[in-house]
Amino acid sequence: MLSLQVLALLARGYFSMTQAYLMELGEVICKCMGEADPSIQLHGAKLLEELGTGLIQQYKPDSTVAPDQRVPVFLVVTFWTMMLNGPLPRALQNSEHPTLQASACDALSSILPEAFSSLPNDRQILCITVLLGLNDSKNRLVKAATSRALGVYVLFPCLRQDVIFVADTANAILMSLEDKSPNVRAKAAWSLGNLTDTLIVNMETPDPSFQEEFSGLLLLKMLRSAIEASKDKDKVKSNAVRALGNLLHFLQPSHIEKPTFAEIIEESIQALISTVLTEAAMKVRWNACYAMGNVFKNPALPLGTAPWTSQAYNALTSVVTSCKNFKVRIRSAAALSVPGKREQYGSVEQYARIWNALVTALQKSEDTIDFLEFKYCASLRTQICQALIHLLSLASASDLPCIKEILKLNGNMVQSYILQFLKSGAEGDDTGAPHSPQETDQMVRMALKHMDSIQAPAGDTARRAIMGFLEEILAICFESSGSQGALPGLTNP
Numbered sequence: 046m047l048s049l050q051v052l053a054l055l056a057r058g059y060f061s062m063t064q065a066y067l068m069e070l071g072e073v074i075c076k077c078m079g080e081a082d083p084s085i086q087l088h089g090a091k092l093l094e095e096l097g098t099g100l101i102q103q104y105k106p107d108s109t110v111a112p113d114q115r116v117p118v119f120l121v122v123t124f125w126t127m128m129l130n131g132p133l134p135r136a137l138q139n140s141e142h143p144t145l146q147a148s149a150c151d152a153l154s155s156i157l158p159e160a161f162s163s164l165p166n167d168r169q170i171l172c173i174t175v176l177l178g179l180n181d182s183k184n185r186l187v188k189a190a191t192s193r194a195l196g197v198y199v200l201f202p203c204l205r206q207d208v209i210f211v212a213d214t215a216n217a218i219l220m221s222l223e224d225k226s227p228n229v230r231a232k233a234a235w236s237l238g239n240l241t242d243t244l245i246v247n248m249e250t251p252d253p254s255f256q257e258e259f260s261g262l263l264l265l266k267m268l269r270s271a272i273e274a275s276k277d278k279d280k281v282k283s284n285a286v287r288a289l290g291n292l293l294h295f296l297q298p299s300h301i302e303k304p305t306f307a308e309i310i311e312e313s314i315q316a317l318i319s320t321v322l323t324e325a326a327m328k329v330r331w332n333a334c335y336a337m338g339n340v341f342k343n344p345a346l347p348l349g350t351a352p353w354t355s356q357a358y359n360a361l362t363s364v365v366t367s368c369k370n371f372k373v374r375i376r377s378a379a380a381l382s383v384p385g386k387r388e389q390y391g392s393v394e395q396y397a398r399i400w401n402a403l404v405t406a407l408q409k410s411e412d413t414i415d416f417l418e419f420k421y422c423a424s425l426r427t428q429i430c431q432a433l434i435h436l437l438s439l440a441s442a443s444d445l446p447c448i449k450e451i452l453k454l455n456g457n458m459v460q461s462y463i464l465q466f467l468k469s470g471a472e473g474d475d476t477g478a479p480h481s482p483q484e485t486d487q488m489v490r491m492a493l494k495h496m497d498s499i500q501a502p503a504g505d506t507a508r509r510a511i512m513g514f515l516e517e518i519l520a521i522c523f524e525s526s527g528s529q530g531a532l533p534g535l536t537n538p
Contacts, residue, residue: 049077049088053095060099064116070096071124078132083142090136090148093128097155104157121160128152129168137175143184150179150190154197162203173198173210180217185226192221192229196236205243206250208258215240215263219270227278234274234284237267241291245339248295261300268292268309275316283329286320289313290336298345314340314353321360321377327370334373337361338380341389349389358395362402365429366409371421374406378428387439396436397447403433404455407462423469430466433459437492437511442499445507452514460518463489467522486522489515 052070056063063070070092077089102108103115136149153172161169176198179191195214204210218240221233247255271292274285293313300306317340320333337357341348348354364377381399390396407429411422440448452459467485493515501508 049073049085049092053088053092056092056095056099060102061110061114063096064099064103067096067116067120067124068127071127075127075131078136083139083145086132086136086139086142087145087148090133090145090152093133093152094148094155096124097152097157100157100160101155104159118157118159118163121157122163125156125160125164126168129164129171134171134175137179140182140184143182143187146179146182146184147186147190150176150187150194154190154194158201158203161201173204177213177217180221185224185229188221188224189226189229189232192218192232192236196232196239199236199240199243206247206252206255208255211240211243212260212263215267219266222270222274222281227280230274230277231280231284234277234281234288237271237274238284238287238291241267241288241295244295245291256295256297261303261306264292264296264300265305265309268313272309272312272316275320279326279329282320282325283332286317286329286333286336289317290332290339293336293346294339294343296343296345301345310346311353314357318353318356318360321364327373330364330368330370330373331376334361334364334376334380338376338383341380341383348384349386349391354391355395358391358399362399365406366402371425375421375425375428378403378406378425378432382428382432382435385439387441387444390436390439393441393443393447396440396444400433400436400444400448401451403429403436404451404459407433408455408458410462426462427466430463431488434463434488434492437515438488438495440495440499442501442505442508445499445501445505445511449507449510452511456514460514463518464521467518468525486519489519493519 052063052073056070074089074093074096077092078086080086080089100116100121103110108115133149133152136145137153139145139149153176156164156172161172164172176191176194179187180195182188182191195217198204199211199214214236218233218236221229222237224230224233244259268289271285271288274281275289276282277285293310296306296310301310317333317336321330321337323330337360340346340357348357358381361377361381365374365381368374368377381403384390387396390399407426410426410429437448467482467489469482493512496508496512496515499508
């Protein structure tokens, strides 16, 4: 048994060494899991999980292992076929030893997705059937492991467009979300988050059949469960709000038009708003801000006209100006940059409040007593500058007087930070890929072009003042880059 523990540690810490003996280790696992002693079977299952995890790590997009150094997929398929034709299914169904069952579930969730799709069809069905069946287990260890495994499988490319599998998995997860065990609920909430990630991935495929076939009633059930889970402990809450954001993003016009959805949409958004504002753990609030940004991506939702619009924006502007955690501030600024149309920002007063809050947030971007937050200052300023430029590129004639007044008071400060933003480009942070200086420069030019196209009333000075502000930024940036010749893209006075 001690030797099995050593092998498991070797597989975890020195996988490049152990991978050469994959099939031999597979035979060892089969022998151990065929033993009568449950503790030897258990350590065999743990070794299998470590090997499975090592194989998955090799195939991750950010893996440093060269493709020719990876275990070939055909060999991984052979390895897992040996496991599934061996004693693993028996361990999965051994209800007398729930710790072994749970460990076998964990092992089953460590199948490489690329290998799973190449397994014989009957072995794929076996894995799915066993997991869905074990979700009814009365043992909380088994139920938690099963919930997590289903959350892994629902991300598999070969399963995620299977409407029946996704629906069966959703029903199983929703059942586990009501379990008395906090651990089971936490695993179920994580899996619900993964399942809703799958819904978003399926939206991006050219074939609309998945969206059309996915049950509206099941969506309602998922929204109700996620709302309830958002009131649970932080470990459950953080994934519940992630799921709410995805579900509200996924809703189609055909759902939103139905009266049965109106109330649940309102409740879902209120749950997100209260989580954004709550004094919860950083991850919970970060996920809630991210979820709000996801909601804003759905063009079918009445953002801008619905009564909850101002509450949602007020929650995000409160966070961006005053949250102690800068990563949460960054995420709220990113959410405020999502809407792509001016009308989605609501009234002139609402737009002004958002612009004013972002300028205040820029002013306060170094105000922290926590030394650990200082490393996020630059990323926060980057995101706020992007949001301000984005808002300028959508502004209407009615918005200009307010912008002019704010710039009159804080123009030098805003200009200095936008210049920093333009010179450095947008460094990579948790909001996505970095932008090059050329791209950031183009953002300002687009805002300037938009300002130039606004039909301002006669005698208006706001438009001209804002254009002058942007032109000056581009001119300073152009001069400091040492370029020669005329500055392209600027308007005549």
